[in-house]
Amino acid sequence: IEHITVxxxxxxxxxxxxxxxxMKTRPEVARKYIIYREWRTVEREKKTQMKQAMDGIVAIDKxxxxxxxxxxxxxxxxxxxLTFASEITKDYTYKYLxxxxxxxxxxxxxxxxxxxxxxxxxxxxxxxxDLDDLFxxxxxxxxxxxxxxxxxxxxxxxxxxxxxxxxxxxxxxxxIPAFDFFMAKGVxxxxxxxxxxxxxxxxxxNRSECDVKTLQALLKEQLHSIDVSEKELEGxxxxxxxxxxxxxxxxxxxxxxxxxxxxxxxxxxxxxxFVHNLNTMHSRGGNQVVFSSINYGTDFSPEGRMVISELLKxxxxxxGIHGEVPVFPIQIFKVKEGISYSDEDYQKAIGDFETAMxxxxxxxxxxxxxxxxxxxxxxxxxxxxxxxxxxxxxxxEKWNINDPERYRYEVAMMGCRTRxxxxxxxxxxxxxxxxxxxxxxxLPRLAIEARIKAEGLTxxxxxxxxxxxxxxxxxxSSVRKMTAFIADQLYVRYQYQRTALAxxxxxxxxxxxxxxxxxxxxxxxxxxALNSGTLAIGxxxxxxxxxxxxGKGHGHDQRAWDTLYEAxxxxxxxxxxxxxxxxxNYSLLATPAEGLAGRFTRMDKRKYGIIPGVTDNDYxxxxxxxxxxxxxxxxxxxxxxxxxxxLTRGGHITYVELDGEAQxxxxxxxxxxxxxxxxxxxxxxxNHPVDTCHSCGYKGVIxxxxxxxxxxxxxxxxxxxxxxxxxxxxxxxxxxxxxxDRVKHH
Numbered sequence: 219i220e221h222i223t224v225x226x227x228x229x230x231x232x233x234x235x236x237x238x239x240x241m242k243t244r245p246e247v248a249r250k251y252i253i254y255r256e257w258r259t260v261e262r263e264k265k266t267q268m269k270q271a272m273d274g275i276v277a278i279d280k281x282x283x284x285x286x287x288x289x290x291x292x293x294x295x296x297x298x299x300l301t302f303a304s305e306i307t308k309d310y311t312y313k314y315l316x317x318x319x320x321x322x323x324x325x326x327x328x329x330x331x332x333x334x335x336x337x338x339x340x341x342x343x344x345x346x347x348d349l350d351d352l353f354x355x356x357x358x359x360x361x362x363x364x365x366x367x368x369x370x371x372x373x374x375x376x377x378x379x380x381x382x383x384x385x386x387x388x389x390x391x392x393x394i395p396a397f398d399f400f401m402a403k404g405v406x407x408x409x410x411x412x413x414x415x416x417x418x419x420x421x422x423x424n425r426s427e428c429d430v431k432t433l434q435a436l437l438k439e440q441l442h443s444i445d446v447s448e449k450e451l452e453g454x455x456x457x458x459x460x461x462x463x464x465x466x467x468x469x470x471x472x473x474x475x476x477x478x479x480x481x482x483x484x485x486x487x488x489x490x491x492f493v494h495n496l497n498t499m500h501s502r503g504g505n506q507v508v509f510s511s512i513n514y515g516t517d518f519s520p521e522g523r524m525v526i527s528e529l530l531k532x533x534x535x536x537x538g539i540h541g542e543v544p545v546f547p548i549q550i551f552k553v554k555e556g557i558s559y560s561d562e563d564y565q566k567a568i569g570d571f572e573t574a575m576x577x578x579x580x581x582x583x584x585x586x587x588x589x590x591x592x593x594x595x596x597x598x599x600x601x602x603x604x605x606x607x608x609x610x611x612x613x614x615e616k617w618n619i620n621d622p623e624r625y626r627y628e629v630a631m632m633g634c635r636t637r638x639x640x641x642x643x644x645x646x647x648x649x650x651x652x653x654x655x656x657x658x659x660x661l662p663r664l665a666i667e668a669r670i671k672a673e674g675l676t677x678x679x680x681x682x683x684x685x686x687x688x689x690x691x692x693x694x695s696s697v698r699k700m701t702a703f704i705a706d707q708l709y710v711r712y713q714y715q716r717t718a719l720a721x722x723x724x725x726x727x728x729x730x731x732x733x734x735x736x737x738x739x740x741x742x743x744x745x746x747a748l749n750s751g752t753l754a755i756g757x758x759x760x761x762x763x764x765x766x767x768x769g770k771g772h773g774h775d776q777r778a779w780d781t782l783y784e785a786x787x788x789x790x791x792x793x794x795x796x797x798x799x800x801x802x803n804y805s806l807l808a809t810p811a812e813g814l815a816g817r818f819t820r821m822d823k824r825k826y827g828i829i830p831g832v833t834d835n836d837y838x839x840x841x842x843x844x845x846x847x848x849x850x851x852x853x854x855x856x857x858x859x860x861x862x863x864x865l866t867r868g869g870h871i872t873y874v875e876l877d878g879e880a881q882x883x884x885x886x887x888x889x890x891x892x893x894x895x896x897x898x899x900x901x902x903x904x905n906h907p908v909d910t911c912h913s914c915g916y917k918g919v920i921x922x923x924x925x926x927x928x929x930x931x932x933x934x935x936x937x938x939x940x941x942x943x944x945x946x947x948x949x950x951x952x953x954x955x956x957x958x959d960r961v962k963h964h
Contacts, residue, residue, distance in 0.1 A: 257322055271305050296500075304335035311337040315714070320707045327821035329704055330658045330814050332756075336389035337711070340718035342751060343390035345652035345732060346630050346638065349377060349400040350623075357729040359383060369411060370481070370525075373404030374488035375495075381508045382501035384731055387723040388652070391509040393632030394547075395648045396625035397529075398514040401488075402521035408484050409444040409521075410437050413477035420473060421463055428463055436461070444481060445520035446474050485524050489532040496546045497537055507546055513605065513630040515552035515592070518584035526588050530595045533602075540915035543908050543935045549602035550631050551592040553895055556619060558585040564892055571885050593887040596904060597880040598917075600937060603871070603903040604891050605631055611864050612639070612900055614646050631901050634810035635869040636754075642803055643749040650733030655711050656754035656868070658809040659700045660818045661785070662838055665763035666826055668693035689767050690781055697785045701755055701792040708753040709800055716745050753802055754868035755789060756809030758818060759838030761845045765831035773844035773858055782842060786865040805868030808841030815840065841870070849961055852890060856897050863900040872902045873937070877962035879918050880906040908935040 233255050240248035276298075311334055312321045323329045333343065353373065356366050357380070367373045377400070381392045394400065414433035421428055440453045451470055458465050501508050514526055533549065536542050553559045563586040567574035574590060581587060592602050606612065607628055614627035621627075629639045630648040638651050672689035720727040721740035727747075730736030734747035761771040763785075764778035772779040786806065793804045811818075815837040823833040839845050842862040844855055852874050859872045874890055887904055894902040909920035913929035920932050 253322075256326070257318070272302065307335045307338050311335075317710060320710070323703070323707075327818055327825075328660055328663065328700070329707070330660070330758075330817065331707065331711075332656050332658065332814075333389045337714075339389075340715045340722065341387065341389045342715065342732070342748065343653040343655060344388060344392065344632055344636055345384065345726070346393045346395040346632060346648040346650070347380060347384075347731060348649040348733070349380065349394055349396075350403075351650075352380060352729060352731070353400070353403070357725075359725065367404060368407050370401065370404035370408045370485050370488045371491070373401050374492040377401075378492060378495045378499070378508075380731075381496065381510050382499060383725045385501050385506075385508050387726045390653065391511060391548075391633030391636070393511040393513070393630065395513050395630030396517070396628065397512040398517035398522040398525045399623075399625045401525040402517055402519055404488070405481060405485055405521035405524050406444060409477055409481040410434050410441070412480045412484075413437055413441075413474060416473045416477055417458075417465075420465070420469070428458075428461060443520050444478055444524070446478075482524060482528070486528040486531060489525070489529040490535070493529075493532050493544050493547070494537060497544050509633060510547035511550060511632040512547045513550045513552060513628075514602075515558045515585060515588065515605075516554050516607070516625065516628060518557055523585065523588065526585070527591065530588070530591050530602075533595050533599050536599065540910055540912065541917070542910050542933060543599045544601070545935075548633070550605050550901075551589070551602040552605050552607055552628060552630075553589065553891070554607040554628075555583075557583055558589045559583055559895065560586060564888075567888070568885070571888075575884065590884075590888065593891060594881075594884045597884045597887045597906075598908070600903075600905070600908055600935060603631075603901065604894065605629070605901050606895050606899055608895070609863065609898050609900045611867060614639075616646075631869070635808065635871040635901060637805075637867060637869040637900070638752050638803075640803065640805070640867060641750055642797065642801055643746075644733070650731070651750045652732070652752075653868075654715060654748060654751035654753055655708060656756050656807055656809070657704045657707055658756035658758050658807075658811070658814060659697075659704060660759070660822070661697075661757045662759040662762040662766055662818070662832055663822055663825075664696040664700060665689075665693050665766035666822065666829065666832065668696060669766055686768060693763075693767060693781070694785060694788055697788050698792055701789045702796070704755045705753075705792060705796040705804060708755070708804070709796075709802070712748065712753060712802065716743060716748050718744050720744055749802065751803065752805050752868060754805050754807035755793060756807040756868070757786075757789070757841060758809050758811050758814060760785075760842045761839040761848075762832045766829065769831070771831070771845050771848060772842075773848045773850050773855075779858065783861065783865075786842070786862060790865055806866050807868035808862065808866040808870040810869075810871075811838070811840055841866070843873070846875075847961055853893060856890075856893055856899060856902075860894075860897040860899050863898065870900055872899050874902070874904050875962050876904060876906040878906070880904065881917075903937070905937050909933065910935070 237248060237252060237255070240251055312325065315337055316324070320331065324331050324334070331337070353366055353376065357364050364376060367376050377394065385392050411434065414430050414437055417433050418428065418430045436457050437454065440457055441450055451467055451474065455465055455467055455470055496508055496510050498507065500506060514529070517523070517526070533544060537544055551558070560581070560583040563581040563583050566579055566581065567586075567590060570579065573579055575594065577587065596602055612629045614629070617624055617627040626645070626647050626649055629637065631637055636653055638648050638653060640646055641651070668689045669685070671692050672685045676684045676688055719740065720735060720738040720742055723735070723744070724740070726732050727735035727738055727744065728740070732747060733750060735744065738744060738747060760782045761773070764770065764772045764775070764782055767781065768775060768778050770778050772782045789806050793806055796802070796804045819833060819836060819838050826833060828834050842859060844850055844858055850858070855874060856872060863870045863872070872894065876886070880887060890904055891902070907919050908917070910917050910933040911920065911924035911927060911929050912931040912933060914924060914927040916924050916926045923930055924932065
């Protein structure tokens with residue numbers, strides 16, 4: 219102080235002096251003081267930041283707070299209210315709910331606690347519905363009970379209602395794990411209803427009497443499918459004769475054909491309605507439509523096949539008069555050997571592709587034709603994505619092709635890539651379970667710090683090799699510590715979530731949507747019912763971390779690839795330890811970063827400056843993905859990323875980027891999906907530009923103006939993380955930059 223010559227000094231200067239003196243005499247106290255000082259600085263800045271955030275929401279600025287989620291219309295009153303609430307609850311969580319070490323780690327950018335704004339509400343993230351159970355029992359909403367549905371239209375409508383209602387009791391996505399199986403019963407009931415109605419009309423014209431309900435009961439005894447055999451028709455004729463009604467086989471066959479055609483028409487309209495409703499009906503604050511997913515592809519019953527076929531047709535037809543590509547639901551086609559795929563069928567189809575697509579080839583796998591239609595639909599509408607049930611880590615030993623409820627043992631995906639399957643508290647299934655919460659580590663920061671420390675510790679003639687060797691050692695040690703840190707944080711949040719009362723989630727718990735919830739008194743805590751959920755530890759920026767260590771990404775450098783793989787193995791070792799410690803379903807997630815992709819990068823840029831290939835862009839590359847800017851072949855990218863899928867059982871996805879109009883080359887999509895299957899990918903998707911002219915409805919790759927009408931009013935459909943959006947202006951700045959950087963794979 220004696221050396222200070224100015225009349226006044228700032229708070230920061232006083233703190234600098236305190237730090238200097240403590241470092242001389244009490245270094246251990248100095249370290250604690252430095253951490254405390256940084257924390258207080260953050261707190262002071264927050265007061266200013268909160269005012270700025272509120273002002274930005276009022277002014278509907280296009281900033282990263284308002285554009286943190288592309289599914290939210292942040293400029294609407296509901297969107298503004300949601301964003302106001304989000305910023306306030308985050309602040310409340312920092313101050314009063316989170317232990318300080320976790321709040322600091324989040325605010326300083328070491329970790330990112332997802333859905334922090336929902337932390338006070340004790341909500342879980344997402345869920346896979348057992349719709350069959352809900353529909354068989356019926357269910358209850360706030361104002362009344364819903365009876366079991368009796369037609370495919372009712373099945374589809376009630377599925378939408380379930381999705382919309384439950385979305386308000388969770389902060390993440392909603393998913394149906396076996397859409398084809400669940401809707402199939404509705405198709406069958408509709409067929410019986412139409413057949414009975416047509417028969418009743420025919421009988422009444424011939425002056426006989428037999429009411430519709432009696433006919434339906436008789437038909438249900440005789441017919442077990444919409445695919446009616448000659449023997450079954452003979453049985454129906456005999457039954458009618460026994461009731462005093464005479465009808466020849468040819469007439470009955472015509473009436474049955476008419477009932478089938480009407481059922482198919484109704485099923486198509488039901489699928490159209492389902493898709494339209496999920497893209498138009500707002501169900502949560504922020505004018506959000508349901509963040510919905512559906513899985514299908516393995517029901518080879520005539521009813522299930524009709525559901526899949528008509529859903530694919532409705533998806534291609536799209537929305538509105540110009541057939542805009544539906545954003546929701548996220549559609550996931552299950553690829554399964556012997557059902558929707560076989561190598562023999564693939565070779566047949568590739569050998570004569572036009573005939574195969576026209577339905578001129580009989581395939582061994584009963585749903586292989588639907589697999590081809592799914593690829594064709596994906597080429598036109600970007601959905602469905604593809605889930606590979608034969609990947610070793612996706613196999614359930616209880617699965618049996620002859621089991622009518624085999625879907626219970628099939629893994630299903632939801633949201634951007636969430637996977638819930640393995641279970642320490644019950645069956646290995648996706649049904650009636652979901653993710654509780656997830657937190658992501660800043661992997662590039664761990665690598666940057668490791669490199670800095672290694673450079674300070676190394677004094678070797680082979681300097682570069684020694685630094686990289688030491689940096690890897692420090693990096694893997696840091697990964698281990700950070701994984702344990704996050705695992706503890708997730709456990710703290712889990713302990714808080716389990717104190718929620720069942721009445722806080724009336725639909726989800728009372729209707730047993732979350733399995734085990736139906737047994738809990740509304741005034742009791744949900745407690746152990748949450749044990750079937752998953753706690754996911756995520757990571758971001760695998761590519762950037764490897765560049766920080768080696769100057770090269772893992773896309774073309776074996777050493778970088780090996781290190782990233784070893785890092786994920788290390789995370790899984792810790793996860794195994796914590797699964798044993800707490801008896802909870804910890805898992806590793808390849809994080810689908812949206813707003814986070816830019817947040818970590820901005821913070822690290824401020825902290826470390828510009829590091830080429832690491833902090834010199836607006837975003838970190840997602841999870842284990844190869845850099846979006848890196849030129850790499852389709853096969854090479856798939857082979858590079860496939861081994862990481864087995865390690866990330868909390869969720870993963872691999873994308874391939876195509877240029878040109880994929881709808882003109884469906885064969886290429888089929889080959890890519892086949893390559894994903896062969897390489898052990900768990901979940902994959904093909905990205906390509908899909909543009910629609912708002913003025914005339916032309917679809918294709920549109921550059922500046924529509925080639926037909928010259929309009930500049932163009933809808934550009936792109937995939938942001940795991941879902942689609944047709945308005946790039948709703949993306950945050952980091953993701954817009956990432957989309958521009960994406961190279962095409964060949």
